Amino acid sequence: xxxxxxxxxxxxxxxxxxxxxxxxxxxxxxxxxxxxxxxxxxxxxxxxxxxxxxxxxxxxxxxxxxxxxxxxxxxxxxxxxxxxxxxxxxxxxxxxxxxxxxxxxxxxxxxxxxxxxxxxxxxxxxxxxxxxxxxxxxxxxxxxxxxxxxxxxxxxxxxxxxxxxxxxxxxxxxxxxxxxxxxxxxxxxxxxxxxxxxxxxxxxxxxxxxxxxxxxxxxxxxxxxxxxxxxxxxxxxxxxxxxxxxxxxxxxxxxxxxxxxxxxxxxxxxxxxxxxxxxxxxxxxxxxxxxxxxxxxxxxxxxxxxxxxxxxxxxxxxxxxxxxxxxxxxxxxxxxxxxxxxxxxxxxxxxxxxxxxxxxxxxxxxxxxxxxxxxxxxxxxxxxxxxxxxxxxxxxxxxxxxxxxxxxxxxxxxxxxxxxxxxxxxxxxxxxxxxxxxxxxxxxxxxxxxxxxxxxxxxxxxxxxxxxxxxxxxx
Numbered sequence: 001x002x003x004x005x006x007x008x009x010x011x012x013x014x015x016x017x018x019x020x021x022x023x024x025x026x027x028x029x030x031x032x033x034x035x036x037x038x039x040x041x042x043x044x045x046x047x048x049x050x051x052x053x054x055x056x057x058x059x060x061x062x063x064x065x066x067x068x069x070x071x072x073x074x075x076x077x078x079x080x081x082x083x084x085x086x087x088x089x090x091x092x093x094x095x096x097x098x099x100x101x102x103x104x105x106x107x108x109x110x111x112x113x114x115x116x117x118x119x120x121x122x123x124x125x126x127x128x129x130x131x132x133x134x135x136x137x138x139x140x141x142x143x144x145x146x147x148x149x150x151x152x153x154x155x156x157x158x159x160x161x162x163x164x165x166x167x168x169x170x171x172x173x174x175x176x177x178x179x180x181x182x183x184x185x186x187x188x189x190x191x192x193x194x195x196x197x198x199x200x201x202x203x204x205x206x207x208x209x210x211x212x213x214x215x216x217x218x219x220x221x222x223x224x225x226x227x228x229x230x231x232x233x234x235x236x237x238x239x240x241x242x243x244x245x246x247x248x249x250x251x252x253x254x255x256x257x258x259x260x261x262x263x264x265x266x267x268x269x270x271x272x273x274x275x276x277x278x279x280x281x282x283x284x285x286x287x288x289x290x291x292x293x294x295x296x297x298x299x300x301x302x303x304x305x306x307x308x309x310x311x312x313x314x315x316x317x318x319x320x321x322x323x324x325x326x327x328x329x330x331x332x333x334x335x336x337x338x339x340x341x342x343x344x345x346x347x348x349x350x351x352x353x354x355x356x357x358x359x360x361x362x363x364x365x366x367x368x369x370x371x372x373x374x375x376x377x378x379x380x381x382x383x384x385x386x387x388x389x390x391x392x393x394x395x396x397x398x399x400x401x402x403x404x405x406x407x408x409x410x411x412x413x414x415x416x417x418x419x420x421x422x423x424x425x426x427x428x429x430x431x432x433x434x435x436x437x438x439x440x441x442x443x444x445x446x447x448x449x450x451x452x453x454x455x456x457x458x459x460x461x462x463x464x465x466x467x468x469x470x471x472x473x474x475x
Contacts, residue, residue, distance in 0.1 A: 027464035029149050032119040041462070042113045042148070044133065045124035102129060110136050118148045120462055125154040131171070138174040151462050153179040155189065155196070161368050168192035177465050179458050182380070183430040197461045200431035200454030203342045206320060207424065208453060233348070237328035244313045246329070250284040254326050254349070256335035259292035259317070263336055265300060266356050270396055271334045272308055277400035282407075285310050288326040290317035332407045334399065341375045341386060345423055350406045350416045353388045354399055362391045377419065380426050385419045431457060438464075 033039035110133060113121060121137060123130035134150050141147035152175050158164035169192045171178070178196040180186045189196035238248075246252060253275060257267040268289075279285055289305070291298050291314050305312040315322045327333070327347035335341055337353050344351045353375045357365070373379050375386050387402045405412050435452035438460050451457065 029120045029465060030463050032146070036119070040116060040118045040120075042116050042118040042121045043124070044109065044126065044130055045122070045153075105129070106132055106136065109133055110140065113137060114140060120149040120151060122151045122153060122462060124152075127152075127156040131174070134174040149462075149465060150174060150176045151179060151465070152177075153181075153199075153458060155180045155182070155185045159185070159188065160371050162370050164370075165192060168194045177461065179461060181454070182376075183426060195465075197434065197457070198430050199434065199458040199461060201342065201427045202454055203339070203346055204424070204428055204431070204454050206324075206343065207346055233328040236325050237330075240322075240325035240329040243325075246286055246311075246313070247284060250286050251282040252286050252288055252326075252330045253282075254288045254290070254330040254333040254335075254344075256290060256333060256340040256344075258336040258338065258340075259294070259297070261294070261296050261300065263355075264292070264297050267336055267354065268301065268304060270354065270356070270394065270399065272304075273396035274334065274399040274403060275310065277396060278404055278407075279310070281404070287312045288315060288330065289313070290315050290323050290326060293318045332403060334403060337374045337388075341377055342423075345377050345386075345416065345420045348417045348420050350413045351386060352399060352402050352406055353386055353390075354394050355388075355390050356394045357391060365391075377423050380423055381419060383419075385416055 029039075029041075106129065113133075114137075121134065123134060130152060134152070137150070138147070152171075155178050156164075158168055165188060168189055172192075172194045175194065178186070178189050178194055180189065180196055180198045181201045183198055186196040186198040240246075241248060241250070241252075255268070255271045255275075257264045257271060275285070275287065287308070287310050289301060289312060291301050293316065301314065305314065313326075315326055317323065323343065324347055327344060327349045330349055333344050333349050333351040335344060335351050335353060337355050341351065341353055355374065371379060373384065373388060374390065375388055377385050378388070387406065389398050389402055406416075407413075431454065432452060434457050438451040438457065451460065
């Protein structure tokens with residue numbers, strides 16, 4: 001989704017004027033907004049990261065914002081230039097048929113951004129599209145004093161590729177600040193001349209959302225509060241079964257084939273064949289599929305499940321409550337690598353990670369990669385916690401054998417369940433330092449008091465980038 005944060009109403013401009021009259025600087029973006037009497041931020045993002053966008057809106061009442069789904073856009077009163085699914089393409093060979101369309105979208109987005117005259121441009125993930133856009137924006141502005149701040153949210157996985165870290169110094173030419181979601185990324189970025197802040201993984205916002213509404217992440221005990229307790233998960237699972245007419249004895253498996261059309265079309269048939277191998281060993285088998293909020297994906301999944309010989313429940317993948325309800329009701333899961341693996345770890349649902357790619361893409365990955373795992377829990381804990389069946393090894397028979405082990409072997413299951421708190425601790429501990437800095441320096445600015453959540457830290461870093469950089473340097 002390409003969207004724009006639209007200027008605030010006149011009553012909010014008064015707040016900006018009052019803040020702008022203070023003797024000290026709030027930061028480049030906020031100072032520019034105070035000068036102009038409105039905040040203009042151009043965003044390239046999809047629904048996975050809207051929590052950060054909402055935080056800016058709720059924390060500083062300066063703007064409205066646009067969401068990917070049409071009904072949500074209407075609710076917010078804003079516009080989307082085009083859905084992100086049109087440029088959500090993975091792999092080298094897979095990209096070739098779409099090159100012309102991607103170039104045209106970059107040009108359309110560039111023209112829209114220039115016309116909008118933003119104080120900041122925030123690109124989220126989609127590095128191939130985002131970095132080309134930011135490069136062309138930087139050339140178009142040609143070092144003008146009033147050029148917008150360029151912030152990229154979700155650092156590219158430079159640490160996974162040979163020579164990847166050396167590319168960071170080139171990003172500094174068109175990225176002013178990098179928002180990192182893994183705790184080891186920001187220091188490496190800064191060592192290569194790219195200003196960066198670890199803002200925390202969005203999973204931590206999910207973890208807080210699964211507990212009592214309105215609670216703060218400040219001073220949370222990760223073991224007891226960020227990870228939902230057994231009774232809460234059990235009640236959630238029972239409610240999901242009751243809502244969808246699934247018996248208490250049914251064996252439920254969750255399938256997460258991805259969010260992009262190309263990976264869903266590749267992985268979902270393999271997942272169905274995998275389950276068929278195990279159907280005779282599982283009592284009253286039912287399947288649950290969280291469906292990505294993209295029209296083409298939804299239509300494809302709905303057509304495919306008609307020929308499946310098992311009951312299949314389709315739920316909206318954009319609903320946090322429904323996703324985790326399905327996880328809590330399930331015995332195990334099959335998923336592609338990505339954020340889904342982290343969510344399954346948070347839900348303490350054992351899973352198997354599977355992935356296929358075009359042969360040429362697979363060859364490139366084997367040639368260039370320098371890490372042993374592709375799933376984030378394994379990378380963060382540097383251990384094969386979650387089984388990975390990848391590329392040519394990713395067949396329905398191999399998947400069925402590993403999934404059977406995950407379902408019936410208690411030792412294998414407990415390894416994944418017991419690693420969830422360790423993973424959360426690795427993610428959460430470093431952001432307390434960032435939260436403490438904001439709590440100290442910005443405590444009187446009328447912002448949200450919950451400065452320990454990833455979405456809040458990300459939003460504040462965008463608004464107060466220069467001041468925050470001085471705070472980090474001083475500390």
